[in-house]
Amino acid sequence: MRTFFKPGWLPVALLVLLILFFWKVELATLAAGVALFIMGMRHLEDGFRAFTGGALERWLSRSTDRLWKSLAFGFTSTALVQSSSLVTLLSIAFLSAGLISLMAGIGIVFGSNLGTTTGAWLIALVGLKVDLASVAMPLLVFGVMLGRRAEAHWKGIGQVLLGIGLLFFGIDLMKAGFASFEGALNLDTYAFSGWLGVIVYLVLGLLATVLMQSSHATLMITLAALASGQLAYDNALAMAIGANLGTTVTALIGALGSNNAGRRLAAAHIMFNGVTAAVALLILPLLARSVDSMAYVLGIADDAYTLKLALFHTLFNLLGLVLMLPFVPLMIKVLMRWFPEAIPVGSTEIKPLVLSEQPRARAQYLNDSALLHADTALKVLDQELLHLAALTRQVIAAATYLPPAVLLGMPRRQLHEAVRAPVAATQRENADVLYERHIKGVYSDIVDFISRMDISLLPEQQQVLMEHNLAGRDLVEAVKAAKHLQKNLRKQLDDAPPAVRVSYEVLREQCGLALLALGRLEDIQGDAAAQAELFYEYEKQGKLFSAEFQKGVQLQLRNRDLDGWQATSLLNDMHYLMDIRRHLAMAHAVLAARGEVVEQVVAPYEPEPAEVEQPRKRERPTRTKPLARKNRKGGRERIEPSINLP
Known part of the structure; x- marks a missing residue:
């Protein structure tokens, strides 16, 4: 017709x-x-x-x-x-x-x-x-x-x-x-x-x-x-x-x-x-x-x-x-x-090929028939964001030269040793290429899908759609921050002074620890208390690391182990790492809610007064409401104090 x-x-x-x-x-x-x-x-x-x-x-x-x-x-x-x-x-x-x-x-x-x-x-x-x-x-x-x-x-x-x-x-x-x-x-x-x-x-x-x-x-x-x-x-x-x-x-x-x-x-x-x-x-x-x-x-x-x-x-x-x-x-x-079954939702299977040599990624779960009704549209959107989140973690791991096993839950001791080992040539993938090949296509499909959702949405569905839209943007921003981090990281892998090289190893290790923490979300899916505890520890560890790293840079600067140029570069790259952590946490908090309205997300990174440089302008304001989720009886239970979600 x-x-x-x-x-x-x-x-x-x-x-x-x-x-x-x-x-x-x-x-x-x-x-x-x-x-x-x-x-x-x-x-x-x-x-x-x-x-x-x-x-x-x-x-x-x-x-x-x-x-x-x-x-x-x-x-x-x-x-x-x-x-x-x-x-x-x-x-x-x-x-x-x-x-x-x-x-x-x-x-x-x-x-x-x-x-x-x-x-x-x-x-x-x-x-x-x-x-x-x-x-x-x-x-x-x-x-x-x-x-x-x-x-x-x-x-x-x-x-x-x-x-x-x-x-x-x-x-x-x-x-x-x-x-x-x-x-x-x-x-x-x-x-x-x-x-x-x-x-x-x-x-x-x-x-x-x-x-x-x-x-x-x-x-x-x-x-x-x-x-x-x-x-x-x-x-x-x-x-x-x-x-x-x-x-x-x-x-x-x-x-x-x-x-x-x-x-x-x-x-x-x-x-x-x-x-x-x-x-x-x-x-x-x-x-x-x-x-x-x-x-x-x-x-x-x-x-x-x-x-x-x-x-x-x-x-x-x-x-x-x-x-x-x-x-x-x-x-x-x-x-x-x-009509055989498709790839399981949220699969994080690590393929044997180098990430940049894998086929170009596009949306797997979005389809026109889902646009018929709000529930189906939001459901496939949630599935596609899980797919994008899995790709994002892979790209960030590759951009910071981390071993693929970090996405499969490798022990912390093994991660500590891996970041201090020489980086093989096959592991040095270009973050710009990875973004264009595995992130941009999927995200553009998501944006196009949302633009075609001309169906009537209830207020709570509109809120979920807004949170999912922001989650997709946060995943992309996390990858962009990794691209910036890689620019200096690529230069400091081999010939940098020992103090600089060690500092970048610490940054890479912290990135790996963030990926390990967020990778555990799937294991505790449905357990709101465990998820709240994970996000709470995630934020606390991030703040502790930020404070200790800045103190270490200031000490090395006074001891002349670093010059001013190297110190400011390290602090800038620490900012990028904190941006990666923050955007990943905000996106994963929305996805962990599985369609429930997320009323508070991770607070933007606030630098300590002792930092050398001023923080970059934040892209959107934060809310101060606590993270809440509907309980089984239909009410809301307060989860304290998880991450400040946007």
């Missing part, structure tokens, strides 16, 4: 529609009804998300631990929002973000297919027998009035009412459009019998769903045409199958912008709808007779074709569930083989 309506095709499509509208006013009425119906669905989706305050996303992640729960969730959510496309795309987004399992996603998609039958029953029972325009008008008025309110809750309710009103008004226009064809254009003359009719109307139903991106809209058109006598009952059955098959295109579009996890679910959806449609076509005469028998038992008249179509739609979707549910475990195995 998006490809068809590119700028080159759009004027042609509009001109053709304009000619058709002037040729037959009935077509304009019908098209307006379809347009209002689709617009109503969009308003209903947006309003439901705003009205529930993100509850749909939270229910999805919490209510899918069993297959039957996933089926129930898919059925219920589709019945509420009347959009299987929304629920399918939502499931793909949550699965790609790692918030639900593949089993849960398959259950949701299967249940969603059954949930589409509720719309057909609603219209067949009520919508085609009641003057929906009279019901729609007050809903439209109330929806517009409430939708202009600033409060998200009332605005969401207004969007829901406006969506329902547009749905009702669109259905009424579709009824009027088909009814006006009588005498002007009898579509019944275009009916086909036998398998030719089945194939033709199957394709029509599929194309209509692809163009409108809504099987509900196709079913409403089918029901309206059937009720007005413009469509034969047998052809309507085939069109309903085509509408169901057309929903796979929506899943396919969603999978194109997703990762392998999302593609697995899209493939499962295609398999389910494809198998269901194939079986329904093979036994279509038997299904039609079964519908007649069930209609007789339920007291449905022989000529109540709209009700019988709703019954048929329900029956063949139930048939699909019965056929496919026993094969879900086998389906999961096949899909996992087709």
Whole structure:
């Protein structure tokens, strides 16, 4: 659909529609009804998300631990929002973000297919027998009035009412459009019998769903045409199958912008709808007779074709569930083989190649499908920042000529000996090259992803997004500080006076100790007290080191072991090291919170009065609130006094 309506095709499509509208006013009425119906669905989706305050996303992640729960969730959510496309795309987004399992996603998609039958029953029972325009008008008025309110809750309710009103008004226009064809254009003359009719109307139903991106809209058109006598009952059955098959295109579009996890679910959806449609076509005469028998038992008249179509739609979707549910475990195995698992989140595996010779790094977890909802967008953003943090630690270790084993938790004694050993030529990598190759690409992808997050965010989600944005910036600033540190460090590795060389060895060792400390965060994930203690010790050790290093430089300066030029260079490079420590700590404090709001971060480095040089200007002010995190009971517990976070 998006490809068809590119700028080159759009004027042609509009001109053709304009000619058709002037040729037959009935077509304009019908098209307006379809347009209002689709617009109503969009308003209903947006309003439901705003009205529930993100509850749909939270229910999805919490209510899918069993297959039957996933089926129930898919059925219920589709019945509420009347959009299987929304629920399918939502499931793909949550699965790609790692918030639900593949089993849960398959259950949701299967249940969603059954949930589409509720719309057909609603219209067949009520919508085609009641003057929906009279019901729609007050809903439209109330929806517009409430939708202009600033409060998200009332605005969401207004969007829901406006969506329902547009749905009702669109259905009424579709009824009027088909009814006006009588005498002007009898579509019944275009009916086909036998398998030719089945194939033709199957394709029509599929194309209509692809163009409108809504099987509900196709079913409403089918029901309206059937009720007005413009469509034969047998052809309507085939069109309903085509509408169901057309929903796979929506899943396919969603999978194109997703990762392998999302593609697995899209493939499962295609398999389910494809198998269901194939079986329904093979036994279509038997299904039609079964519908007649069930209609007789339920007291449905022989000529109540709209009700019988709703019954048929329900029956063949139930048939699909019965056929496919026993094969879900086998389906999961096949899909996992087709779309293998990606690299684990936050992996810090050290590859054997020299870092500068490794492939250029780009974002691994960001995908377009995650932009559909706030929770999924924030989740993949958190995953990508973990990836960037792992790369940052590798680049800083390489920039300060530390052994790769420092990222794997090497003993402190071994680190002490390593920084005093000669640095091999293969270990002397250029920090500028490493930044361009492994940091800039990933960070630019993160910035681009955040710029495209035009979804509604709750206040706490906005705070988390702001903290994550600052965390990415802190990681980049840490690498830039390492680049500055390396400029002098590179010059002092071999021919520097002993006092200078030893001082730079101390700076490198302190950088390694910072990386070792932050590397332990993953081992204590979820333990807030242990994390607070780690950050507290991290900050205390940094302050102690800063004070002792400055005193040592001043003493060496008085003893003439250093001259003024060397002393100022060492103090400048100590500043860069403290910048590395501070930015790394601020970023890792946000990532350790795993989506919780971080209210205080590491205090900017404040030099002691005895320092030779004045500190550089800080880039952003600090807050003084204590670091806090929600406890299990929903309250907040104070963590004292961790790092001053920004």
